[in-house]
Ligand SMILES: Nc1ncnc2c1ncn2[C@@H]1O[C@H](COP(=O)(O)OS(=O)(=O)O)[C@@H](OP(=O)(O)O)[C@H]1O
């Protein structure tokens with residue numbers, strides 16, 4: 001729903017295609033989704049480092065960071081998570097328009113929200129990366145001690161405990177972080193980008 005009236009879309013003079021030609025590579029969003037502790041941030045950042053080292057224009061949008069600024073008015077109710085993902089999707093679209101390969105690291109637990117984001121993009125621009133890791137393993141890692149808090153009832157509505165996570169139905173990439181190393185996961189993602197001739 002657009003609240004404002006009397007607004008007109010202005011196409012920019014320099015286009016996305018021109019930015020891609022100048023960069024000599026494509027632009028897309030690698031949308032990492034998975035449970036807390038599955039490895040989204042670790043892999044998204046490691047992918048970005050490799051891209052950066054290879055002269056690719058990249059940027060990381062990370063859940064915790066965005067919630068400190070742009071989305072600090074949002075909590076973890078289903079509605080707030082949906083709005084969180086909607087806004088990030090719009091931000092990611094701007095980055096893709098600017099010619100970058102953007103990695104995002106949000107739990108994004110609902111398939112319908114991820115589908116809505118996909119709809120914002122042209123074909124092949126939205127790459128859903130399922131960071132697949134069993135809850136038990138995420139809970140063992142518990143890097144931020146949030147699962148322990150959730151189990152003690154100190155956090156309500158924690159994803160995987162008392163709030164749902166809907167695994168992607170048809171992701172472009174699945175990385176199984178219980179079985180492979182960070183380096184192997186990064187290689188898997190970069191291989192996909194090369195195959196699709198984005199980089
Ligand atoms: N209730 C609840 N459920 C899940 N996660 C919680 C919660 N409260 C705080 N956190 C911390 O917030 C991070 C998830 O934020 P996201 O913006 O990625 O979540 S969502 O996509 O809107 O569901 C998540 O970060 P990651 O561990 O990096 O996934 C947690 O550190």
Ligand SMILES: Nc1ncnc2c1ncn2[C@@H]1O[C@H](COP(=O)(O)OP(=O)(O)O)[C@@H](O)[C@H]1O
Pocket residue numbers: 034035036037038039040041042043105131141143176177178180181182185
């Ligand atoms: N194969 C792997 N891929 C990614 N992270 C892994 C892997 N094996 C172990 N880990 C560890 O799991 C934790 C994942 O944390 P993080 O990347 O913050 O997850 P998320 O962003 O999904 O919450 C890190 O401490 C990381 O070192």
